[in-house]
Amino acid sequence: MPIQRTRHLLAALALLGLAACATTPAAPAAAPAAPAAPPAAEATPKPQADSTRIPIGDSPVRGPDDALVTLVVISDFECPFCSRVTPTLEKLREHYGNDLRIVFKHNPLSFHPHAELAAEAAEAAHAQGRFWEMHDLLFQNSRALGREDLERYATNLGLDLERFRADLEQHVHLPRVRADQALAERLGAAGTPSFFINGTAFVGAQPYENFVAVIDTVLAAARFIPDRSLVYARMAANPLPSPRSPSAAPSPAPRRDEEGTPEIVNVPVNPKAPFIGGRDAKVVIEHFSDFECPFCARVSATIKKISETYGDKVRIVWRDKPLPFHANAHLAAQAAREMLAQKGNAGFWRFHDTLLQNQRALTRADLERYAQEQGADMKRFRRALDERSHASGVDADSANADSVGVQGTPTSFVNGRIVLGAQPFEVFSQAIDAALAAP
Incomplete structure (x- = not known):
């Protein structure tokens, strides 16, 4: 699917958990200075x-x-x-x-x-x-x-x-x-x-x-x-998050195939990204998320239910997209990557759960406390944060998200088909079942 068309879709909908959190934070609405104002x-x-x-x-x-x-x-x-x-x-x-x-x-x-x-x-x-x-x-x-x-x-x-x-x-x-x-x-x-x-x-x-x-x-x-x-x-x-403010030019409706299904986006992969599910699963969910985004925390239970329901038929891949107005999100993503390096996938997801359960406590001291409680090598952990060892990896994931028009979190791609926001399990399930049934 052309990148510009994908951006149009995300901008028009930035919604359902839609982009639960948008890349540009919403500002309080101001009354126009004169009738001609936008x-x-x-x-x-x-x-x-x-x-x-x-x-x-x-x-x-x-x-x-x-x-x-x-x-x-x-x-x-x-x-x-x-x-x-x-x-x-x-x-x-x-x-x-x-x-x-x-x-x-x-x-x-x-x-x-x-x-x-x-x-x-x-x-x-x-x-x-x-x-x-x-x-x-x-x-x-x-x-x-x-x-x-x-x-x-x-x-x-x-x-x-x-x-x-x-x-x-x-x-x-x-x-x-x-x-x-x-x-x-x-x-x-x-x-x-x-x-x-x-x-x-x-x-x-x-x-x-x-x-x-x-x-x-x-x-x-x-x-x-x-x-x-x-x-x-x-x-x-429990509303779907808001779309972004209107731009000067209207965003066209997303292009769909003959059956009315959104077209497929070619999402750049990250072979080192943490995942749950089958390594060779037929269905891959690229899940772009932010540890400080409340909508990302909301959808985490759905992600677990997907894993429990589909097992090795589905691989769910975590992709970092820390939003610039979340002050602690980037450092939290770096900390989670260090836990992945030390403890593997299981260690990452355990740390992931802790961060999403404690979104108001993601300072450097908080991250160190969680890591120590989960048995991290603290000298190595602190050095990784001090030297920003994983910052480039987080930025690369974020750049990949930008390249396919992701403007908010959470945004997921089920075999390339967009599922935008903190959607209920049934919405993900519909997309997954369609992907599993495809030739």
Whole structure:
């Protein structure tokens, strides 16, 4: 598969554990300085204490409650980018039908003088059962959102105008708008439009194709949950990691063969890399990972289950891809390689497990403590870290990852076919079974 095409796939999806951790850390979204500014960069969502990370509540909804994909829209009626993406959302509804539910949340930005009152007007219409009609009118007339304009739209929709006016004068629905704003702040969604697709953050007025790329990936994972009514709660509580912020040029959908399967990537091999499973296995999983990445820790149980299930039929190869914003990841990778040199594959995987179980304690002193507990030759271990004996090997693996477009961790290749992120066992199993069945 051409390298550029692979990069397009990873950039469009950087997701599912998707690239659970991206090569460029997400920065808090900033409001645009002027209406002509590009969409804000995505922010890393902050977890909530509520068991439902992004509650639907009684927010306006289009689509069935048991849809496999729930797209939460956080928007501002005076934001030109929010208006621009509205036709895209309508096209998505037509494409996915009952598999897609769209939920609207408010985040009127402070520099949009009419946005908050427009949000209240939309909620006043919602109270009379006409939210989406008002929603459409507001976005179609985003430069005419004065009080008289809002009342005119209410009249056109046949609303009870006396009740509508009273709602605006008494700010009956302002607490609801402010609650949505507080939710957006907790999620790190400071800019508009922001989206959460089964909990996965997706930012900006991106092209239709970029939405499809993410939704298709989320939908594939959702299909493994047998009870449709549980899909949103489960995936929103443990969402796939976010794609990277949009670039100037849209990323095309990945090229697939006649059967719809992603094309094969020729991943450069590292014959000295640690592995588990059969040395001559028919299926090889090249698993690019980072000891400080929380999504890599999440998928480690899946990797073990693969090993237990398939035994020598599958070889799982660890490949280092320490991300630059993880301060201790590179040194941890060097330490793990030294344990491989001293203790072989078994010693590496034991040390691997310890590092992933202690991701907040990966300083030099921590690494030495773990090595000593596991019987390392400490003089040799310290010398390897002091002299950076394994740094070039870690960098070579990382360069190999870059050469095939890996932008985040974990990223795996099953006989060259991409499995992106901290995917459940069923997703890996499907790819493995297909590889085993191939001639």
